[in-house]
Amino acid sequence: MTAPTRRRLKTACERLALADPALARAYETIGVPDWRTGEPTYSMLGRMIAHQQLSTKAAATIWGRVETFLGEVTPEAILSASEDDLRACGLSRPKVAHLTSIAEAMVTGGLNLTRVCANDLDSARAELVAVRGIGPWTAELFLLYAVGEMDAFPTADVGLMEAHKQLGRYETRMESKAFTAHAEIWRPSRGVAAHLLWGWLNAERARDSAPSAK
Template sequence: MQGPYWLDDIDAARRTLVEIDPALARAHALTPAFAWRRRVGGFEGLFHMIVDQQVSLASAAAIWARVEAGLGGEVTPERVLATPIESLRGFGLSIQKATYGHEIARAQVDGRIDFDHLERLSDGEAITKLVAIKGVGKWTAETFLMFCEGRRDVFPGGDIALQEAMRWTDGATLRPTEKQAYARAEIWRPHRSVAAHLLWGWYGAVKRGEIALETPLS
């Protein structure tokens, strides 16, 4: 596994993507330069992603701050397992997220996954290990590998925002299905993570009204 991109690497990858797939030219032209959205990795990174899901950015930050404080500043599998579900709920977690925190921690402690050496596994192998943990779906596994592990060639085909940006890219009437999105992204290897970042950046800027599509949405 290669490390995360630097700004120059991202720019070069974007230009390469446009060369191999001119349909991305519009997204590339309209989307400003961006940095790699790297987060803390390992067990802490995956638990953090679970905590952040389905809440606002502000709420997620507040809850995570309480989690860190409640665990004594050490977000480790051992600390999480030593903290009862009800105590985790007291930090602001739902019972589901607290349970998933225990499941992820137990997977590490039991040896079903090794977050400290996940880089030894291929992308496919890592995704298989991750989704075997209760509470970790494919989208979570893929985005974890992108943002927390810095993997360069991962594409979350089930992401609705990416599917919509792909629709814009190809001038299609309908969003691609998850299966179609994965197939469409094959041409972007080995830079699928940058392609995802580019499409997310384009999608977000359009939705915020910062840039306009050259053609109206259907």
């Protein structure tokens, strides 16, 4: 796993703050955001699949059961487990199918995460999304966390769109297509913009959940 240096992040944040008032407010509030990182493994991809369309708490509970059941979550371990066993952990049938498809691709060599991490951004994206079960959102998150690509960007991420709406003081949240188009002004640092928005949103949630002083 890797991450951009703090100097590169600071430079990108300053440019983004000039390009978009919403990002300027995020940067003013949280400063240079911490970059999320993760090991480029099958388990990382699997965890992302498990978290799709679920609350963080629910997904963590389900993935915890998978880890308890399998021990180390590897392609071989997933392929050796039955669908019923994986479903008993709380995974939906489509998610089991996606996890199995990704595991098969890694075992056969159709997906090589070492190669993905070494490739240019477009080639890396193409290899990831060619696998059934890895959509654009999952691919972009992997490129952000495991590769440290500063322009990778999960365009349909609801949290990002909501944070931008609040920071931009818009009455309504942009639709995905409009948000993707708007994000073009953030190139080549859309991934940094994502971290600014996530960082601000998490800080707001933490503040709102903090116990009130009596």
